[in-house]
Amino acid sequence: MTALVAIDWGTTNCRAFRMGAGGDILERRTGALGIMAVKNANFAGALMDLARDWIDVPTAPPVLMCGMIGSAQGWVEAPYLGLPAGAEDIAAHLVLAPDPRRDIHVVPGLRGQGAAGPDVMRGEETQILGTGISDGVLCLPGTHSKWALVEAGRIVRFVTFMTGEVFSLMRRNSILGRLMIDAPHDAPAFARGLVRSQSAGGLLHQLFTVRTAGLLEGLTREAGPSFLSGLIIGHEMAAVKELLAPKAATVVGAGALAQNYAIAMNVAGIDAEFVPGEDAAARGLHLVAKRAGLVN
């Protein structure tokens, strides 16, 4: 029997989970409709298209959502919650989406004072809680990668880096991209990029050396993307060392990107562990739902 319908609704896609009372995932679905693609902001309709058969049933299971669905561009704006924040804090600040037919609960994002200004997350807080790690440093690689310090089950500090987006822009839209072609990951070139990130001159200068490495140092067009990736991720690592100085950290995820992050961490002197990221959001939503009394 469905105890919870858990939805991780982000900018570019929507992942839905039908969960049992114990937190087991009974069924999962992925919708292509990220919040930016929902026509006329008809989020209720989009949700029904994806999961009506889970929700419109006599038992009326609770629905809990996290991610950008709770942003100003989403269904309802769930104001950012300050730090420290754990499952109980978040459970105490759920916001109801404006749906006349049923209660749709939305998890607030988090706001912290970062190294250089305010920092925010929406969705990652739920994934972090869902990893079950109650103490340590977590790394969530991605378009905007996040590093979080968790103590006694509460997120006490986090930092965002635009690593993935900067990589993509340099690869796809910059002059550097003209010297590259897509190819399988090249581990030595990635390591070479990591090493280059530790040299002088800062990122704006080092990016130009991706061009000269192609012109003058024999970097092949196939190896270019891996070199660029290593260079940019290496800068993220340098900043993490400066800000959090972790001896070890846990990468949320298991794919190629997570593996590369682990290598970058090792080169930077940070021991890397892994925790599965695939269903972390569902587990986090279940945890919050329990704390909020939505699930027994």
Next chain:
Amino acid sequence: MTALVAIDWGTTNCRAFRMGAGGDILERRTGALGIMAVKNANFAGALMDLARDWIDVPTAPPVLMCGMIGSAQGWVEAPYLGLPAGAEDIAAHLVLAPDPRRDIHVVPGLRGQGAAGPDVMRGEETQILGTGISDGVLCLPGTHSKWALVEAGRIVRFVTFMTGEVFSLMRRNSILGRLMIDAPHDAPAFARGLVRSQSAGGLLHQLFTVRTAGLLEGLTREAGPSFLSGLIIGHEMAAVKELLAPKAATVVGAGALAQNYAIAMNVAGIDAEFVPGEDAAARGLHLVAKRAGLVN
């Protein structure tokens, strides 16, 4: 009488100067055909379209070109010359374009060992010589801004930063751009960006705070581009201080960008002076032509 036809032919445009024996500019023209836009690599044809009436005359004045026209994508590849390099060194390494009807001389670019790898320039070396500054640090702001150390009339060291291109990508193609609209330069926002660049977390983190400054710190959509510009240029200044530690530097140019660079330099503790950049390439080409014996 025309003593020299000087051509600064770059990636996106072509500037031609008809010069007298003393280095005076008698006439100037700008063609829209950057080297990337020349069809079938017919550079001879493009040059004739722009300046046949200067070149195809009985006196047959010498033609000297600089810029990307001497790159592998240009008319003829003029191999990079090592440092230090002044007008005499460059004059001794001119390359002839493959034109059967006349001598077209091309200035080589320069190659240096940068802070993080090899560094290159094509065209800027001629502008630098053309400023007439024989000792000091010069700054050439732009898409790929260059800083050069000149001693006794020779370029002894230089560094490239992708500042302008990174700004443009973040403004036009990134998620940050969605929070901005084009507006007149906002000097306080620019200064705020400069200050932010001096905080912790590195560029990849600080870029994300451009977003949170809009969400949470009242940065307006109009002020966003200036804030972003200050942040990125501030990172260039930090690297320049690390690499060259200049007490003062001369900005080549006089427009709004040069003014902003001067402000950024002042905030970074570098005294700024200006030298006109408009005709520096022409003056530099004349200087090289004299050293090469093309002009008396």
